[in-house]
Amino acid sequence: MRKKIVAGNWKMNTTYQEGIDLALEINKLVIEKANKDVIVVVSPPFTHISEVNKVVDNDRVFVAGQNCATETSGAYTGEISAEMLWSAGADFVILGHSERRSYYGETNELLKIKVKKALEFNLTPIYCVGEVLAEREANNHFDVIKEQTEKVLFDLSKDDFEKVVIAYEPVWAIGTGKTASPEQAQEIHKFIRDLLVSKFGEAAKNTSILYGGSCKPSNAKELFANADVDGGLIGGAALNANDFLAIINAF
Numbered sequence: 001m002r003k004k005i006v007a008g009n010w011k012m013n014t015t016y017q018e019g020i021d022l023a024l025e026i027n028k029l030v031i032e033k034a035n036k037d038v039i040v041v042v043s044p045p046f047t048h049i050s051e052v053n054k055v056v057d058n059d060r061v062f063v064a065g066q067n068c069a070t071e072t073s074g075a076y077t078g079e080i081s082a083e084m085l086w087s088a089g090a091d092f093v094i095l096g097h098s099e100r101r102s103y104y105g106e107t108n109e110l111l112k113i114k115v116k117k118a119l120e121f122n123l124t125p126i127y128c129v130g131e132v133l134a135e136r137e138a139n140n141h142f143d144v145i146k147e148q149t150e151k152v153l154f155d156l157s158k159d160d161f162e163k164v165v166i167a168y169e170p171v172w173a174i175g176t177g178k179t180a181s182p183e184q185a186q187e188i189h190k191f192i193r194d195l196l197v198s199k200f201g202e203a204a205k206n207t208s209i210l211y212g213g214s215c216k217p218s219n220a221k222e223l224f225a226n227a228d229v230d231g232g233l234i235g236g237a238a239l240n241a242n243d244f245l246a247i248i249n250a251f
């Protein structure tokens with residue numbers, strides 16, 4: 001069955017104590033008020049992961065890293081491996097976020113390795129795709145998303161593919177307050193699903209495809225109402241526990 005997922009990407013926000021306090025607040029609201037059909041994920045900075053994992057109810061709130069290394073271990077100063085994330089309690093890892101692609105030069109070739117590394121260490125990749133504004137304006141967005149999807153995921157075995165979650169995040173909607181319309185989101189989500197079905201068959205009908213980009217309590221319902229939108233990857237609104245809860249309950 002296709003899973004509903006709402007994941008909060010905290011990006012480089014919160015000091016250690018602020019992060020733990022936010023996790024505690026989210027955990028309390030999720031236990032008391034959240035729709036139990038929704039898988040809730042929080043993705044704090046690396047430094048907070050272990051403690052966040054300890055303070056939340058591990059059956060209700062799952063923890064994600066925001067990136068992982070291409071290598072397993074060794075002399076790679078400053079890197080965090082998939083195994084380290086797993087050993088600190090993470091179940092998920094966000095990979096290929098547009099901020100990683102644009103500010104840190106992450107390519108589809110590199111992300112293909114990261115996705116495999118995450119799977120090797122039992123992390124569920126939340127693999128992000130999405131076009132920049134110029135690509136959409138040039139009507140290239142389908143090609144860009146096709147390439148990001150094919151180059152990174154099409155080499156996976158069917159078993160591994162079934163573990164992957166995808167997030168469509170139009171870059172022009174991230175942190176801008178400009179959300180994709182429900183029709184735009186559905187169009188791309190269906191495009192991604194059809195592409196995945198062409199490669200992996202029926203299994204792709206169970207893939208969760210999340211929407212990200214200025215998703216908030218006021219627009220989550222109309223986005224999540226679409227047939228191929230299975231949840232959200234939330235930035236700014238995930239830093240406010242009440243807003244995050246409202247998005248979780250927007251299905």
Ligand code: 13P
Pocket residue numbers: 009097169173174175176177212213214215233234235236237
């Ligand atoms: P915003 O929700 O702040 O637009 O960020 C979206 C995002 O990048 C989540 O990964």
